[in-house]
Amino acid sequence: MNAKVILLIEDNASDIALTERALSRNHITNALVVAQDGQEGLDYLFGGGAHAGRDAAVQPVLILLDLKLPRVDGLEVLRRIRADARTRRIPVVILTSSREEQDIAAGYDLGVNSYIRKPVDFNQFSETIRQLGLYWLVINEAP
DSSP, rough: OOEEEEEEEEEHHHHHHHOOOHHHHHTTTTTEEESHHHHHHHHHHHOOGGGTSOTTSSSEEEEEEOOOOOOSSSSHHHHHHSSSSSTSSEEEEEEOOOHHHHHHHHHHTTTTTTEEOOOSSSHHHHHHHHHHHHIIIIIOOOO
């Protein structure tokens, strides 16, 4: 298994399962860490809360971020990721069902690398995940 982690910050159990299936279907073998709300995602990244003691120097290679999250919303999570030197260069892809123009604009204003609306059809969703994996995990040169 590839030791490079993908962090999925998503509160919808069905979307988590779909993402896991799409990753598996496309032979993306990176470990997947799931945070089910924004605070849990931040705790994972910065070694707090339930993740206290985790080596925060070891960061995910990619963050897939939903916007509509409990406790801390996705845009605030993104703001905190970009504000910290340890995490500001991690590629963040907003993967959401939101079609709100202000969400798209706010995401890019805060430094998201990509904004993708979740396709409803599983085959389209799987293809989206395949392309994300190919680009962010294979083609893209990480800092």
